Amino acid sequence: MDLLDRYLQAVKKHLPWQRQDDILAELRANLESQLEDEEASLGRPLTSAEAEDWLKQFGHPIQVAARYQPQQYLIGPALFPFYWYVMKVAIFWVTVIYVIVAAVQVATQTPVGTNVLAFVLRLPGGLMNMAAWVTLIFGIIEFAAARYPGKFPTLAPPSADWSPSALPPLGQQFAGGKKSRSFAHAVTEVIFGFLFLIWWLLVPNHPYLLVGPGVFYWHTSPFQFAPVWVQIYWWVVAVNVVQVAWCSAELMRGSWPRPRTAQNIVVSASGLIPITLLLSVPGHAFVLLKHPALDQARYGTTLDSMNKSLYMGAELIFAIVVLRLAWEIGRLGLEAYRKRAAARR
Amino acid sequence: MTPSESHFENLRLELRRGCLTLAVLAALRQEYYGYTLRKALADRGLEIEESTLYPLLRRLEAQGLLTSEWREEDKRNKRFYRLSIDGERIFAQLLAEWQAINASIRATIDNIL
Numbered sequence: 442m443d444l445l446d447r448y449l450q451a452v453k454k455h456l457p458w459q460r461q462d463d464i465l466a467e468l469r470a471n472l473e474s475q476l477e478d479e480e481a482s483l484g485r486p487l488t489s490a491e492a493e494d495w496l497k498q499f500g501h502p503i504q505v506a507a508r509y510q511p512q513q514y515l516i517g518p519a520l521f522p523f524y525w526y527v528m529k530v531a532i533f534w535v536t537v538i539y540v541i542v543a544a545v546q547v548a549t550q551t552p553v554g555t556n557v558l559a560f561v562l563r564l565p566g567g568l569m570n571m572a573a574w575v576t577l578i579f580g581i582i583e584f585a586a587a588r589y590p591g592k593f594p595t596l597a598p599p600s601a602d603w604s605p606s607a608l609p610p611l612g613q614q615f616a617g618g619k620k621s622r623s624f625a626h627a628v629t630e631v632i633f634g635f636l637f638l639i640w641w642l643l644v645p646n647h648p649y650l651l652v653g654p655g656v657f658y659w660h661t662s663p664f665q666f667a668p669v670w671v672q673i674y675w676w677v678v679a680v681n682v683v684q685v686a687w688c689s690a691e692l693m694r695g696s697w698p699r700p701r702t703a704q705n706i707v708v709s710a711s712g713l714i715p716i717t718l719l720l721s722v723p724g725h726a727f728v729l730l731k732h733p734a735l736d737q738a739r740y741g742t743t744l745d746s747m748n749k750s751l752y753m754g755a756e757l758i759f760a761i762v763v764l765r766l767a768w769e770i771g772r773l774g775l776e777a778y779r780k781r782a783a784a785r786r
Numbered sequence: 787m788t789p790s791e792s793h794f795e796n797l798r799l800e801l802r803r804g805c806l807t808l809a810v811l812a813a814l815r816q817e818y819y820g821y822t823l824r825k826a827l828a829d830r831g832l833e834i835e836e837s838t839l840y841p842l843l844r845r846l847e848a849q850g851l852l853t854s855e856w857r858e859e860d861k862r863n864k865r866f867y868r869l870s871i872d873g874e875r876i877f878a879q880l881l882a883e884w885q886a887i888n889a890s891i892r893a894t895i896d897n898i899l
Contacts, residue, residue, distance in 0.1 A: 464844070467865045471820040471840060474862070500837045508841035 445472060445490050448502060455506030464509055472499075520586075524579040528572065530629050535571045539564050544754075545651060609647050627692055634685040641678060663736040664728050664744065673715040680711050706773065709766040716759045725752040806834060811877040812867060814852060819864040843867055851876055869871060881889055 448784045449472075453465050479495060480486055487495060499505060516524050518577045543560035640650060687704060719727065730736045787795070809832050813823055814883050820840050827834055846852045851873035869877060 466863065467820065468840060469866045470862055471824075471836065474821040474864075475836075476817075500835070505837045508837050509844060 442491065444496055445469075445476065448496050448499075450521060452506050455503050456509055460509070468505075494636045514587075516576070516583050517587075520579060520583050524575070526625060527579075528575050530633070531571050531575055532568060535567055535645055538565070539567055542651060542653065611716035629690065631685060631688045631692060634681060634688060638678070638685060641681065645674070663731055663740050664747070665731050667722065667727050667729050669718055669727065671724050672718060676711075676715045676718075680708065683711075684708065703773070706766065706769045709762055709769060712762045713759070713766070716755055716762060719755045720752070721758060723751070727751045799879040805884075806838070807834075807842065808847070808877075808880050810834075810839070810846065811851065811873060811880065814867055814869050814873070815877075817864045819859075819867050823867070846873070 449465055449469055452468065453461050456464055476495070539560065543556070548637070644651045648659070649744075728744060728747050728751070730740060730744060809827060810823070813826055818826060820836075820843060823843075824834060824836065824839050827839075843852065843854075847854055847867065851870060852867045853870045854871075856863055856865050856866045857866075
């Protein structure tokens, strides 16, 4: 029957090539036997409409062939939780980095509206690019683990090889209902803190890492950063070195599950120093002209508006940091008060 | 399909999956080729789609539970399957497991009703 041959040919195209002849011969024998039975019960050959209906009930050729394939995953269930966690962390950090870059561009380039719009349009592309890389890396890990099972550690723990006493301690209930941080979270903080530090240290010699192609416009522009930015740069380095060291020490001491109220207060307070430095710059001159005598008349107004915007931004950040600091101190005070009240009872 | 129908369908398929394997192993204590096996199961009230049964036979054979051989019958080459020695052992274990589950479910239902 022509239709049956066409059907089997369509199935064959989607079968694994090593076994396709064997599978097809078996499928043909089964279908031909069934067809014989159908025709014997009718006492005549099937009409082409009946044959079409008869073949349709077996399913689409792609579906039929797919049943002969081993189950395949791009990222399997054992790996998926790790993949999803890394993806969420990466989405967060890519967004943070984009926002920092955009903030610098908006602060140093005009027109502001165009830069904000460019950032908004660029962000989805950046996130998709990152997601593609993360997926590719995990896809390769999954493929390699499936292809060479003995050479890769199993991702799911073997069920017979565990002990309840080896499980992590019960998630402590900390004051204020704060959840304890997971180990993965703590490790990720150290890794990303370290990567941020490397990136930040590379920026002075490779400014395109911060502003991308905008560095070309900056070099050819009549503007330059005021010396106060150098102090702020090193202050950011120092704060991050302390933070990475602190997180690493927590990991080594095993104290990572505890909430970091004290650390948050120190970080917020240290964040106030560079902003205070900025706010105290005489005349709010954050950006200067490279050749004031030549360019003042032409770029003076632009310079003033840039410095004004930067000053407003610094004031806003100062207010946010002060609020955060007040919140952390208030919470620490409340915890101490509750502890004292509980001890008196 | 409503969400409720879809949940039922998923659960039904999940329930059938293991039972079909057991039924196929049970039937293949005697030799069959794909189509006659399907007919034999259907005659006993267990309908299985061709696209489910034929690949299942391949998988069970790859797992060493079935043996197969090509043979001519009615002027047509057919692949005949039957339980392997390993298959017989595993079938006995599965059957005991299924009977225990069945008895437990029956006792639970009787207890409730």
